[in-house]
Amino acid sequence: MKVLVAVKRVVDYNVKVRVKADQSGVDLTNVKMSMNPFCEIAVEEAVRLKEKGVATEVVAVSIGPKNAQEQLRTAMALGADRGILVETDEQLSSLAVAKILAKVAEEEQPQIILMGKQSIDTDNNQTTQMLAALAGFSQGAFAAGLVVEDGKATVEREIDGGMQTININLPAVISADLRLNEPRYAKLPDIMKAKKKPMDTKTPADYGVDTASKVKTLKVEPPAERSAGIKVGSVEELVDKLKNEAKVV
Amino acid sequence: MGILVIADHHNSDLTPVTANVVAAAKAIGGDIHLLVAGADCQAAAEAGAKLEGVSKVLVADNAVYANQLAENTAALVATLGKNYTHILTGATGNGKNFMPRIAALLDVEQISEIISVESADTFKRPIYAGNAIATVQSEDAIKVITVRGTSFDAVAATGSASIEAIAEVTDAGLSSFVSEELAASDRPELTAAKVVVSGGRGVGSAEKFDIIYKLADKLGGAVGATRAAVDAGYVPNDLQVGQTGKIVAPELYIAAGISGAIQHLAGMKDSKVIVAINKDEEAPIFQVADYGLVADLFDAVPALEQQL
Secondary structure, three states, X not given: OEEEEEEOEEEOOOOOOOEOXXXXXXXXXXXXXXXXXXXXXXXXXXXXXXXXXXXXXXXXXXXXXXXXXXXXXXXHHHOOOEEEEEEOOOOOXXXXXXXXXXXXXXXXXXXXXXXXXXXXXXXXXXXXXXXXHHHOOEEEEEEEEEEEEOOEEXXXXXXXXXXXXXXXXXXXEEEEOXXXXXXXXXXXXXXXXXXXXXXXXXXXXXXXXXXXXXXXXXXXXXXOOOOOOEEEOOHHHHHHHHHHHOOOO | OOEEEEOOEOOOOEOOHHHHHHHHHHHHOOOEEEEEEEOOOHHHHHHHHOOOXXXXXXXXXOHHHOOOOHHHHHHHHHHHHHHOOEEEEEOOHHXXXXXXXXXXXXXOOEEEEEOEEXXXXXXXXXXXXXOEEXXXXXXXXXXXXXXXXXXXXXXXXXXXXXXXXXXXXOOOOOEEEEEXXXXXXXXXXXXXXXXXXXXXXXHOOOHHHHHHHHHHHHOOOEEEEOHHHHHOOOOOHHHEEOOOOEOOOOOEEEEEOOOOOHHHHHHHOXXXXXXXXXXXXXXHHHHOOOEEEEOOHHHHHHHHHHHO
């Protein structure tokens, strides 16, 4: 079976972003960009499915600027067989991304689509569930475990207060949570080999998707700063402050 | 027209966040209906009918909704939701699972995890792990929104709405429930607790986490942890506080052996009073703490428990 894995180019998780002075967004000039950490976990899971003999081909897809090919090359160095870049310089909504991915799925006919549960820039946590709805597929969001057999997937999901296990029909869209696996690092020979793997470039228009958004960002501000309080010298002083000053115990 | 709030519940009871989501709905303004979709969920519906501001509770009580499988819940709300201007639910495990599916079925965008209502179409929400706050305005005919519960004060349970059963049943037939493992605990739920005591990697082991539990029990609070402590296997992952875990805003948050990574701060910096105990006086956690104590947590935490 074919597995499609979606990856997003985002600001590196170690970067502390700064809001632009004109409140139009965050400043991304000269900032290190990387593959979204949850997408790395999704790629790892796709590659493991191939290593287990469940998947026959892993196709990586990314929707973003020209430079997102770097993230596709990374996915291919980790084990994806080929890449599809849907090139756009627009900041697309999750709904638009889901619509494009639904068209890619129509063309590629994967049995499983893997993606990260959320991207660490917009923090939307929407695309997997939207894609599943648009394609009419079942969904396994926030996966911490995945077993594929007999044309079905058993997904262990992170829920409030514990874990839930569900059985879902294929095709399915599955989103990776933090503990699904520990992604491997790409080895140098694999990075070299990945440069020769095939990569198609498309545009949203090729898929006939209208990407206009009905949600406008009016402004982006830094969060209210919390100012540091005081240092106390002892446990006794702390207890006194909590009882008599803060009055929370 | 009006606002549909989808209740977060365990069939036999309503989770506290629902009262916060109703508060967000009141801030938007309009007639508020509460949907309880579950199985044998009459008790949750009755609890919902008491929430101030709710005019009607709609109950879809059927086995297909028992475990709130996204496919079935979304199919139900995508039909029902067409009659409303806003559909709201809590940014909980369940809400995050089914809500985007509803939005896509209605062909509208979703606004995730709002922290304030500016007007009926304009909201604030955190992006970049809370390092920036975006103000967004939606022109969608139906606004599909998840609400960060800790950002809204819960409405009182003094109302008396009518309860109406929904006959429609949708089984998408795409998924089925196998099992659920919930951590059994007498402690309050993390996101609703008035006091949270959290430990980080500095605690050192699962056994040593015992002192964190003891202090939490003394204060009638919940236990939390950093992602590092969870990844190290000290505590189960549902205790993780942070951008990728639970967002908490208790009256008192005690951080023990926590350095204060951005990821963790994003999950607790709206707490009313923050206490940090760390032996590294340079730890970033002290920059957000109201009261900082530079001390070894293995001395300070048990001493604190004794003296409270």
